[in-house]
Amino acid sequence: SAVISxxxxxxxxxxxxxxxxxxQVDSQVTMMFWYRxxxxxxxxxxxxxxxxxxxxxxxxxVIDKFPIxxxxxxxxxxxxxxxSPEDSSIYLCSVESPNSGTDTQYFGPGTRLTVL
Amino acid sequence: xxxxxxxxxxxxxxxxxxxxLDCVYETRDTTYYLFWYKQPPSGELVFLIRRxxxxxxxxxxxxxxxxxxxxxxxFNFTITASQVVDSAVYFCALSEATGFQKxxxxxxxxxxxxx
Numbered sequence: 001s002a003v004i005s006x007x008x009x010x011x012x013x014x015x016x017x018x019x020x021x022x023x024q025v026d027s028q029v030t031m032m033f034w035y036r037x038x039x040x041x042x043x044x045x046x047x048x049x050x051x052x053x054x055x056x057x058x059x060x061x062v063i064d065k066f067p068i069x070x071x072x073x074x075x076x077x078x079x080x081x082x083x084s085p086e087d088s089s090i091y092l093c094s095v096e097s098p099n100s101g102t103d104t105q106y107f108g109p110g111t112r113l114t115v116l
Numbered sequence: 117x118x119x120x121x122x123x124x125x126x127x128x129x130x131x132x133x134x135x136x137l138d139c140v141y142e143t144r145d146t147t148y149y150l151f152w153y154k155q156p157p158s159g160e161l162v163f164l165i166r167r168x169x170x171x172x173x174x175x176x177x178x179x180x181x182x183x184x185x186x187x188x189x190x191f192n193f194t195i196t197a198s199q200v201v202d203s204a205v206y207f208c209a210l211s212e213a214t215g216f217q218k219x220x221x222x223x224x225x226x227x228x229x230x231x
Contacts, residue, residue, distance in 0.1 A: 041223070110161075
């Protein structure tokens with residue numbers, strides 16, 4: 001499986017500010033995914049990021065609030081913009097295994113965000 | 117629409133007990149994947165198993181075993197002789213087998229194993 005790292009691992013932010021989360025993979029992958037896990041809840045897909053194209057957002061998530069970049073095959077960023085306390089969550093990136101055909105997503109360690 | 121139901125919110129057992137985590141799914145797809153992930157207190161999501169909808173064979177990996185039954189749309193997970201290190205939240209998930217693999221997660225079952 002791929003080795004995935006995320007930065008920062010956690011942060012405490014003030015209302016109205018923005019935070020950019022980085023996701024780095026140790027091998028080239030086609031698709032990267034961003035998920036949100038609100039406190040005590042399950043994971044919800046925010047968007048899918050393919051290199052070289054615009055991210056595809058799920059219902060309820062918009063680009064203005066969660067802009068995503070995917071500049072190359074090993075890196076992506078998710079920005080949480082104009083934050084409110086409701087944005088306090090764990091944000092996780094995931095990738096499909098670089099071994100084609102395995103169709104399994106592996107997750108990064110997550111970024112714990114607290115908005116005051 | 118796809119849906120995954122994990123009816124057990126929290127299960128508490130004593131070490132060495134066997135425990136089964138239930139997962140029931142809904143999908144209109146004929147081909148799909150089912151997954152189990154473990155989320156320990158540290159927060160990372162650890163992949164445990166993937167099962168293709170065409171493969172109904174049960175699988176055993178050490179103390180872990182999975183029972184997939186298409187007839188009842190269930191994919192249950194059993195831990196034999198549980199250990200304290202098994203304490204975590206366990207998520208069942210479902211994805212289509214074509215196109216990009218959007219994972220639909222259940223709400224998770226928190227397992228507490230006490231010594």
